[in-house]
Amino acid sequence: MLQNEKTIRSEKIFQGKIINLxxxxxxxxxxxxxxxxxxxxxxxxxxIPITEDNKIIMVRxxxxxxxxxxxxxxxxKLDKGEDPLVCAVRELKEETGYEAxxxxxxxxxxxxxxxxxxxxxxxVAKDLISGxxxxxxxxYIEIESYSIDELLNMIYNGEIKDxxxxxxxxxxxxxxx
Numbered sequence: 243m244l245q246n247e248k249t250i251r252s253e254k255i256f257q258g259k260i261i262n263l264x265x266x267x268x269x270x271x272x273x274x275x276x277x278x279x280x281x282x283x284x285x286x287x288x289x290i291p292i293t294e295d296n297k298i299i300m301v302r303x304x305x306x307x308x309x310x311x312x313x314x315x316x317x318x319k320l321d322k323g324e325d326p327l328v329c330a331v332r333e334l335k336e337e338t339g340y341e342a343x344x345x346x347x348x349x350x351x352x353x354x355x356x357x358x359x360x361x362x363x364x365x366v367a368k369d370l371i372s373g374x375x376x377x378x379x380x381x382y383i384e385i386e387s388y389s390i391d392e393l394l395n396m397i398y399n400g401e402i403k404d405x406x407x408x409x410x411x412x413x414x415x416x417x418x419x
Contacts, residue, residue, distance in 0.1 A: 245270055245271050247268035247269070247270060247276075247278070248268060248269045248270075249266050249267070249268055250267045250268060250269050250275060251266065251267040252264055252265075252266045252267075253265045253266075255279075260283070260319060261281050261282065261283050262281070262282040263279065263280070263281055263282070264279075264280050264282060265277060265278070265279055265280075266278040266280055279357060280357060280358070280359065281357055281358040281359070281360070282358075282359055283319075283358055283359060283360035284319060284320045284321070284322060284360075285319075285320045285326070285360055285361040285362065285363070286317055286318055286319050286320055286329070286353075286360065286361075286362050286363070286406075287317060287318065287320060287326040287327070287329040287330035287333065287362065287363045287364075287365065288315050288316065288317035288330065288333075288362055288363070288364050288365070288406050288407075288410055289315065289316050289317070289330040289331070289333060289334045289342075289345070289364075289365045289366070289367050290315050290348075290364070290365070290366045290367065290410050290411075290413075290414045291315075291316065291334055291338060291340055291342065291367045291370055292366065292367065292368050292370075292414070293370055293387065294370075296389065296390065297387040297388060297389060298315075298387060298388055298389075298390065298393060298411070298414070299316070299338050299340060299370070299385060299386075299387050300313050300314065300315060300316075300385070300386045300387065300388060300393075300407075301313075301314055301315075301316050301337050301338065301383045301384065301385060301386075302314070302383065302384040302385075302386055303381065303382060303383045303384070304382070308403075310403075312402075312403060312404050312407075313386065313396070313401065313402050313404070313407065314404045314406070314407045315406065315407050315410045315411075316333050316334050316337040316338055317330075317333055317362070317406060318332070318333035318336070318337075326347075326350075326363035326365075327345065327347065327363075327365065329363075330345065330363065330365040330367075331345060331367075334367055335373065335376065336375070336376050336377055336378065337375065337377060337381075337383055337385075338375060338385050339372060339373040339374050339375040339376070339385075340367070340370045340371065340372055340373060341370070341371045341373060342367035342368060342369060342370050342371070343368075343369035343370075343371070344367065344368040344369040345365050345366070345367045345368075346365065346366050346368075347363065347364075347365055348364045348365060348366055348413055348414075349364055349413070350362060350363045350364065351364070351409065353405060353406060354405075362406055364406075364409070364410055364413065366414055390411070390414070390415050393411045394411065394415065397411060397412075
């Protein structure tokens with residue numbers, strides 16, 4: 243049976259630049275108390291840049307939490323109160339150098355709702371204009387481009403492991419064809 247969790251207490255454990263961590267004590271219908279460790283995140287936006295010849299612009303970068311280089315769609319964290327579209331367009335320009343004449347919102351989704359409130363907003367960009375890459379300080383990125391079929395094969399053979407990127411590619415395959 244589905245049931246809501248009543249929050250009894252909420253304690254802020256850590257406050258960082260990107261995330262906050264809190265410990266909630268909740269009560270269920272059995273009257274018992276349970277702990278929930280929750281990561282608070284301002285959310286983010288991801289954008290799928292599609293070239294005139296239907297190639298998808300991707301970025302490859304090192305991700306310290308998994309100690310690996312990951313192939314991803316351009317994405318970034320929302321600044322406080324920022325419109326997700328503004329974030330998506332900014333990240334496209336910073337990470338790839340591209341600007342887009344046509345940007346469409348696809349959908350939003352929780353990245354890991356079992357422990358985080360992070361909401362990601364997914365966009366697709368077409369009619370691209372190339373420009374100069376301007377990554378954030380300490381951000382080292384390689385830009386690559388692939389066909390949708392190449393990316394799908396990379397997902398199925400385990401080369402692409404990033405959840406937002408898998409979600410984006412699976413969504414855009416229907417958008418392209």
